[in-house]
Amino acid sequence: MSTKPLSKLLSALKKNRRYIAYGMLAVVASMFISLAAGKIYQNWDDDPDRGAIAIDNGAFGESYQTPVYLEQGWKPEQSLWFYNTTQGSALLPYDLFIALEQKDSDALFRSALNMDEYRYLPQKPTFFNPDGLPVGMVKDTYQGKDYMGFTCAACHTGQVNYKGRAIRIDGGPAMADMVTFLHDLDAAMQAALQPGAKQQRFVEAVLALENNYDSKQQVLDSLAEWQKKVQLYNIVNHSRTEYGYARLDAFGRIYNRVLQHVLNKEQARELLAMATNPAGGRILTIEQVDKVLEGVDETIIRDGEFSQIITRLMSTEDGYPGLNLRQLLTVRNALFNEPNAPVSYPFLWDIAQSDYVQWNGIANNADVGPLGRNTGEVIGVFGILDWEATDTWFSISGWLTGQVGFLEAIKDKLASLVSGQDGNKTIVDFKSSINLVNLQRLESHLKSLKSPQWPEDIFGKIDRDKAARGELIYAERCQSCHEIIDRNDWNRVVIGKMDSIDVVGTDPTMAVNSVSYTGRSGHFKHTYQPTGVGDTITQGTAPVAEILTVVTKGVVATPDPDKWLVRRWLDWMYTLGMSFFDNEIKPSIKQGNYQADTTANPYQSLLSYKARSLNGIWATAPYLHNGSVPTLYDLLLPKKRADDPEEGAYRPDEFMVGSREYDPVKMGFRYEGFDGFSFKTFRAGDLNSGHEYAAARTERADGKQLKPLTEQQRWDLIEFLKTL
Structure with a gap:
C-alpha cells in the first residue's frame, strides 16, 4: 500500500499548521462567544407579567385577573426562558399549527380560550413567543424547517385560582389534558383536509406566512402527512383507562415511541402474523401481513411507514384486511403496550x-x-x-x-x-x-x-399554634420518609425514600x-x-x-x-x-x-414508589402518584373498605377534576359543583388505596403501631403542611 498520499497530507498539515491552529482557536472562540451570547439572550424577554393574561369566562366558568407569581428564585426573564426554550420537540409543522382552525369553528385551534379548555396556560405575545402560544408550546427548528413542539413547561407549570385571583406556579404540575388535546388536534386537521371554505381559509393563512410552504398542494400534502402521524400516535397510545386532567402515562407513551422506532420488518412480520382474536384465531393471514409490510424498510420502520401500515390495515382496497377499530387495537397490542397507568405530572x-x-x-x-x-x-x-x-x-x-x-x-x-x-x-x-x-x-x-x-395574603394566615402541634405529628408520622429541607440552601440534597408497592x-x-x-x-x-x-x-x-x-x-x-x-x-x-x-x-x-x-x-x-420532601406540597394537587386523591385532607382519611361503616369519613371514590379553583382549607382543588372529568377510583391505574399512615392502616417500615389521627390532629397536620 502506497504511503505517498499520507506523506503529502502530513507535509501539507505541517506547512499550514499556523493557519490550522488559528482556525481551531477561532472555532473554539466562536463556540464560547455563542454560549456567552446565549446567556445574555436569556434576559431579553423580561415581560413583568411573564406573558400571563387574564381570562374571562374560561373553562368551567372560571374568570381570573392576570396571574401573579410567588417568590421561587426566578425573575420574569428566567420564567419566560424556561417556558420558551426549545428541546427538539416537533408535534407538527409550525405554520400548520398557527393557521389551524377548530373542527367546528372558524376560531383558531390555538386561541386562548380553546387552550384553556385543555387547561394549558394562555399567554400573550412576548419576545420569545411572538405568536402568543400557551406556556410550553414553541417554535422549534430542525433541518431548516419550523415545528410546533413542547417544552418542559407545558407539563411542569401550574396555576391555582382563588376568588378571581390566579397564582402561576413555576415547576408545578400542569392541569393539562394532553390526550383530548391530541384527539381534537387530529379532528381539526381532518376537517381542514376536507374541500370547502375551512380548507381555503387554512391554505391562505399558511401561505400568507411565507415561511415553509409555496403552494396549496404543498400545504395539503404536508397536512395529510402530519395528520396521519398524529392519528398513528393516538392509535398506538389508545387506552381503556381515561386520563382526564392533570395526569398522563408518560412512560407508557415513551416506551411505545421507542418500540416504534427500533422495530425491524422481520420482527413486525412475526408479531403481526401472531396477532390473535378473542377466539384464538389469527387476525391476519400471512399474505395480508406481507402485503401490509410491502416496501417497508428492513432494519428500522420509519414514522411515515408506520402511518402507512396503519392505513393499510384499515383499508378494504387491493386485498388489505380492512380491520375495524377493535381489531386494530388488538393488533396494536401485539406490537406495543397499552399506556394504562397515568400519573400526575411531577x-x-x-x-x-x-x-x-x-x-x-x-x-x-x-x-x-x-x-x-x-x-x-x-x-x-x-x-x-x-x-x-x-x-x-x-x-x-x-x-x-x-x-x-x-x-x-x-x-x-x-x-x-x-x-x-x-x-x-x-x-x-x-x-x-x-x-x-x-x-x-x-x-x-x-x-x-x-x-x-x-x-398568606391570598389564602389567609397560618395558625401557628395549630402548625406547632402539627409539626410534632409530622415528626412522628411522616418525616422518616419525607424529610424537611431548607429551600434556600443551594447545597441541599434531596433523598428519595423508596417504598415497595407491597x-x-x-x-x-x-x-x-x-x-x-x-x-x-x-x-x-x-x-x-x-x-x-x-x-x-x-x-x-x-x-x-x-x-x-x-x-x-x-x-x-x-x-x-x-x-x-x-x-x-x-x-x-x-x-x-x-x-x-x-x-x-x-x-x-x-x-x-x-x-x-x-x-x-x-x-x-x-416495583416501588418514591417519597420525597414535601416543601411546596400545597401547590401540587391532586395527590398520590396517580392523582387519585383530590386534597391533602382527604389523603389523611382511610380508603373505604367493604366492611367499613357507612357513617365514617373516607377518601372520595369519585370526584371531579379540571377546576383550578383552590380550597385553602382542605388544600387541594375544588372537586364538586362543576362538570369536569369524573375521576372514578375503581379500576387498576385509578385506585386511591394505600399510604394510609394517618389512618394507621398502612404498616410502618419500623413496625411501630400508632393510632389513627383524630379529627383535630388531621387539621393540625394540615396546618403544618402549609408551612413547608
Whole structure:
C-alpha cells in the first residue's frame, strides 16, 4: 500500500499548521462567544407579567385577573426562558399549527380560550413567543424547517385560582389534558383536509406566512402527512383507562415511541402474523401481513411507514384486511403496550438536587443521568427520530449502545485494510431533532428554582399554634420518609425514600408496567447491556426499560446534526462535560424499604414508589402518584373498605377534576359543583388505596403501631403542611 498520499497530507498539515491552529482557536472562540451570547439572550424577554393574561369566562366558568407569581428564585426573564426554550420537540409543522382552525369553528385551534379548555396556560405575545402560544408550546427548528413542539413547561407549570385571583406556579404540575388535546388536534386537521371554505381559509393563512410552504398542494400534502402521524400516535397510545386532567402515562407513551422506532420488518412480520382474536384465531393471514409490510424498510420502520401500515390495515382496497377499530387495537397490542397507568405530572423544584427521580425512581440523577432522563422525555414528546441503520466500521453511539466493540472495530478495520474489503457493520445512527445543549441548560436552570410558599395574603394566615402541634405529628408520622429541607440552601440534597408497592399499598400499575412491559428489540438483539447487577444480553423480546436505556445512550452520544461538523462536536463535548461537572449529585444506592435488584430480576427495585420532601406540597394537587386523591385532607382519611361503616369519613371514590379553583382549607382543588372529568377510583391505574399512615392502616417500615389521627390532629397536620 502506497504511503505517498499520507506523506503529502502530513507535509501539507505541517506547512499550514499556523493557519490550522488559528482556525481551531477561532472555532473554539466562536463556540464560547455563542454560549456567552446565549446567556445574555436569556434576559431579553423580561415581560413583568411573564406573558400571563387574564381570562374571562374560561373553562368551567372560571374568570381570573392576570396571574401573579410567588417568590421561587426566578425573575420574569428566567420564567419566560424556561417556558420558551426549545428541546427538539416537533408535534407538527409550525405554520400548520398557527393557521389551524377548530373542527367546528372558524376560531383558531390555538386561541386562548380553546387552550384553556385543555387547561394549558394562555399567554400573550412576548419576545420569545411572538405568536402568543400557551406556556410550553414553541417554535422549534430542525433541518431548516419550523415545528410546533413542547417544552418542559407545558407539563411542569401550574396555576391555582382563588376568588378571581390566579397564582402561576413555576415547576408545578400542569392541569393539562394532553390526550383530548391530541384527539381534537387530529379532528381539526381532518376537517381542514376536507374541500370547502375551512380548507381555503387554512391554505391562505399558511401561505400568507411565507415561511415553509409555496403552494396549496404543498400545504395539503404536508397536512395529510402530519395528520396521519398524529392519528398513528393516538392509535398506538389508545387506552381503556381515561386520563382526564392533570395526569398522563408518560412512560407508557415513551416506551411505545421507542418500540416504534427500533422495530425491524422481520420482527413486525412475526408479531403481526401472531396477532390473535378473542377466539384464538389469527387476525391476519400471512399474505395480508406481507402485503401490509410491502416496501417497508428492513432494519428500522420509519414514522411515515408506520402511518402507512396503519392505513393499510384499515383499508378494504387491493386485498388489505380492512380491520375495524377493535381489531386494530388488538393488533396494536401485539406490537406495543397499552399506556394504562397515568400519573400526575411531577413538580420540578429540587429535582436537580435529588438522588433519584421519577415516581418509581427509575432515573439515577448522578453524573450525566439528567441528560439521559431529559432525552427520554423528548423522545416521548414528539422529538423527530431519524434513526437509521448505516454501514460503518465504528461510531461512538454504536459503541456505547453495544452494537460494536471498540477494540473489535479497530481490529476488523485493520483486517479490512489488509484484505481490501470494507469491513463495515450495520450500526444504528441516532440522528434526531433532540437538542442536547438546551437540555443541559434547562437542567442547570432548574437548580435555582425553589418551592412556592403558602401565600398568606391570598389564602389567609397560618395558625401557628395549630402548625406547632402539627409539626410534632409530622415528626412522628411522616418525616422518616419525607424529610424537611431548607429551600434556600443551594447545597441541599434531596433523598428519595423508596417504598415497595407491597408496603405502601398504592395503585401498583405504573410500577408494574415499568418492569413488566416488553417489546421487540430490533437491531439491539444480542447486544450486551449493563444493569446494576451485571451485564445482560438483550433478547429479541426484552424489557422496554432496557431498550429505552439503550436508545437514550445512543441519542446522547450523537452530536446535533443541525450544526456544521466542528461546531457539532465541540458543542457535544461541552454539553457532556457540563452535564458531568455541573452535577453535584454522585452515584449512590437507593434508600428505603424496597426489594433490591437481583441477577434474576435486574429491575426489581422499580416495583416501588418514591417519597420525597414535601416543601411546596400545597401547590401540587391532586395527590398520590396517580392523582387519585383530590386534597391533602382527604389523603389523611382511610380508603373505604367493604366492611367499613357507612357513617365514617373516607377518601372520595369519585370526584371531579379540571377546576383550578383552590380550597385553602382542605388544600387541594375544588372537586364538586362543576362538570369536569369524573375521576372514578375503581379500576387498576385509578385506585386511591394505600399510604394510609394517618389512618394507621398502612404498616410502618419500623413496625411501630400508632393510632389513627383524630379529627383535630388531621387539621393540625394540615396546618403544618402549609408551612413547608
